[in-house]
Amino acid sequence: MADRAVTETGLVVAAHSRRGKLKTLSGKQLPYLIQGRRLQVVCGDTVDWTLDDQGTLAIVTGIVPRTNALERQPLGRSGSETLAANLSLMIIVCACKPEPDWFLVDRYLCTGELMGCRLLLAGNKADLAEHDHATMLNDYQRIGYTCLSVSAQTNQGMDSLRTALQNQTGILVGQSGVGKSSLINRLVPEADITVGAISASTHEGIHTTTASAMHDLPDGGQLIDTPGVRDFIPAIPQAQSVQAGFPDIHTAADQCRFSNCLHLREPDCSVKLAVQNGTVSPRRYESYKRLLHTVTG
Ligand SMILES: Nc1nc2c(ncn2[C@@H]2O[C@H](COP(=O)(O)OP(=O)(O)OP(=O)(O)O)[C@@H](O)[C@H]2O)c(=O)[nH]1
Ligand SMILES: [Mg+2]
Ligand SMILES: [Zn+2]
Structure with missing residues (x-):
């Protein structure tokens, strides 16, 4: 049998428990399986891997030390849960619909600050009559955060978003239904992610995206789409x-x-x-x- 134990590094673009997808150094995507119980691999991780005997599956054997990690504290459980790693830019998306939860925005901002990420607030759905960007994001502009008024529907503000994302490893976070996946579909036309209409009864998002996934940006860099949340408790020890x-x-x-x-x-x-x-x-x-x-x- 040929010696296949040549280790290469790869970038994790999708992670579901012990399986997922990674991008090899040559840019090819391969399904992977994690070897060993202790490794907790997330989107954005760089991992060591070798090819299995069939030559079709990457066996992940280790995680290259992370530069940072987005972590949350699961309710009622000790220990934190890692959601994504090695991020240079966190984009917090909000919209006039569903009604913004500013406490959630602040929790993400706090987390991004502690991670050492660049931060950006994107007020999406600027095409809607209810959208009032200045009022919506005034508090944050005053503090010095960059706030962009964008619309995945009409393309408004998308060039500024593209520029901010150049050569970054970005992540989109926020409530369900604010348009995170719609923004990626605009930025990466071949992404073709399923989006879901706001519920007519609750006026909230319907949690369309269920797992994080990383997409290559046409101008360089990557962007991670994440499932929308109701709440987010940052893992802050002190x-x-x-x-x-x-x-x-x-x-x-x-x-x-x-x-x-x-x-x-x-x-x-x-x-x-x-x-x-x-x-x-x-x-x-x-x-x-x-x-x-x-x-x-
Ligand atoms: N009017 C308007 N609607 C938008 C815009 N962007 C997204 N939407 C709509 O908002 C709804 C939710 O969009 P999604 O992209 O699925 O939202 P999401 O943030 O990915 O939601 P989750 O995956 O559930 O977290 C869909 O009906 C979209 O068509 C926009 O710029 N303007
Ligand atoms: Mg989505
Ligand atoms: Zn004091």
Whole structure:
């Protein structure tokens, strides 16, 4: 038998438990199977693999150390769950329909900050009469986040989105029904992902995408589509780390009396003062407090 134990690296483009699809160094896609119980492979991972005896299946033997990982804390379980890895840009998608959940947006932003990702907010469905981009994303523009008004339907803003994505490993996250898959279909015409209409009764998305998948962008780089969520609890081990994910609060914390101030009930807290005088948005502060309480239990 020929010696097939030549290890190569590959990029994971789809991961379902022990199986998935990877892209080889020559750009070919191959189905894979994970060897060993301990490996938890996700979209965006670079993995070591060898070809099986039939020459059709990649056997994944290891994961190359990740530069970062998107992790969530599953409700009622200890330990975190990794959702994707090696991301350089997180795009948080929202829309006027379904009604935006800004606390969810803040949780993703906080996570992206702690991961060291570039961050971008995309207000999709700009073609709809209800869309009011300036009001929708005002809080975030004020903090310094890049906000784009886009429409997967009319192509509005898609060039700016394309430019932001050039040579990045990006991920689209957000509620179900905001149009994540529709945006990828615009950016990658051959992607042809199934999209689903908003429910007429609940006015929410119907969770059309059920697994993450990575797509190559025509101008270089990759973009991961993810299933929409109702909630997202970031995996943050320490309460003190939460404020590092809120740049507006972190900046305002400069003058707090205590260096370990959590900006809750401590005296001479400059964050609470900043909320009172309008420098920090009360809604962002509320978001920070809610997340802090989630992390501390
Ligand atoms: N008017 C309008 N509708 C859009 C736009 N983008 C997406 N939609 C519609 O919004 C609905 C949801 O789109 P999807 O792309 O499936 O949304 P998703 O975020 O991928 O949803 P999940 O996969 O469930 O997370 C579909 O009916 C789309 O046609 C847009 O720019 N304008
Ligand atoms: Mg989708
Ligand atoms: Zn404080």
